[in-house]
Amino acid sequence: MLADEFGREVTGVRVSLTDRCNFDCVYCHNEGLGDTRGPMDPQDDEMSTDDVVRFLEVAAEFDVDAVKFTGGEPMLRQDLEEIIERTPEQMEVSLTTNGTFLPGRAEALVDAGLERVNVSQDALDPEDFAAVTKSGAYEKVLEGVDAALEAGLDPVKLNMVVFEHTAGYVPEMVDHVARNEGMQLQLIEYMPELTGKPEWNVDIGRVHDWLAEQADEIEHREMHDRKRYWVSSDDGDGQGMVEIVDPVENPTFCANCHRVRVTHQGHLKGCLNRNDDLKPMGEMSKPEIREAYREVVANRVPYYGEYMIKNGDDEWELNDKYIEEYAGI
Ligand SMILES: Nc1nc2c(ncn2[C@@H]2O[C@H](COP(=O)(O)OP(=O)(O)OP(=O)(O)O)[C@@H](O)[C@H]2O)c(=O)[nH]1
Ligand SMILES: C[S@@+](CC[C@H](N)C(=O)[O-])C[C@H]1O[C@@H](n2cnc3c(N)ncnc32)[C@H](O)[C@@H]1O
Ligand code: SF4
Ligand code: SF4
Secondary structure, X not given: OOEOOOOOEOOEEEEEXXXXXOOOXXXXXXXXXXXXXXXXXXXXXXXXXXHHXXXXXXXXXXXXXXXXXXXXXXXXXXXXXXXXXXXXXXXXXXXXXXXXOOOOOHHHHHHHOOOEEEEXXXXXXXXXXXXXXXOOOHHHHHHHHHHHHHOOOOOEEEEEEEXXXXXXXXXXXXXXHHHOOOEEEEEEEOOOOOOOOHHHXXXXXXXXXXXXXXXXXXXXXXXXXXXXXXXXXXXXXXXXXXXXXXXXXXXXXXXXXXXXXXXXOOEEEOOOOOOOOOEEOXXXXXXXXXXXXXXXXXXXXXXXXXXXXXXXXXXXXXXXXXXHHOOOO
């Protein structure tokens, strides 16, 4: 297994299969690449099925044991089932999706080897959902969650970005997953780094405090040192798990980051928040992939605490070291 100079072993890869999407969420960072708007048809710059599989085979050589497929909307790729089918056995396969294409396809994905799914659901009301996603597909998303549960995916994690538009829904969403077996909730701190609009920020510390009061049990996940709260439903009949993803200005989160990303164009990326460390994998032959992978892992640095450091006024600023290193890129 390869590790960077901060001792962070790379155990997982996150592969963006496309940057196309049928939604236009107001907050979307598109896994670090910006806008998802544009044509919906398959694009020439996307990695082919074989490219993705070859990359995964190389990652497996380096003992990577988990892959997350994401996007854009990864289910716009019609070869997703084939990619999953051809993913090396040793990898846990998970998917993050907006859920609209799960009805009718969830079973085939499971048959191909999908083990887990995260479905983005930011509200429990069609109008608020539409305001956030610029889409009227609320019912389809609910159907998608049901289809995933029926296909045996367990848990189905609901991803909710906590920001000004959604913060009021947190208690309702927590109760929703506590009542419904098989569902879990992932509350994702709104990340303004790539999308701007810091005015939408919500103090995630208050969400932690509220959950700590409600929780029957609290645990830590090794990945990113994330906290997980086990909370009972309001009627006392059920219990659900709520995980908080709080990467913003959080050096502990970055110190426990064990993932490398791949863009839909086949560029390796050491950190979600950076685009100055993109590394193309050439024609994507195995030797080229190996070399690029080794280099990207070796050059990974924690974003908060190393790439960004606190200045004398207690504000985050770019570490001079990296200004020089990447000057001109
Ligand atoms: N800054 C940062 N944000 C992350 C990272 N991993 C996840 N996130 C945020 O959390 C969002 C949801 O991630 P998902 O892909 O659904 O799942 P996950 O939480 O990473 O993985 P699992 O919980 O194992 O399914 C991402 O799109 C990011 O906004 C990370 O390494 N760094
Ligand atoms: C970029 S989407 C790609 C996968 C799929 N289209 C979806 O929405 O689930 C992956 C995750 O990133 C989250 N996300 C997007 N922009 C974000 C932001 N600015 N801050 C925090 N999370 C964000 C979304 O909520 C979603 O759960
Ligand atoms: S569904 Fe996912 S990729 Fe599409 S706009 Fe929303 S967050 Fe971005
Ligand atoms: S270093 Fe930090 S910001 Fe970058 S991907 Fe890892 S956790 Fe996210």
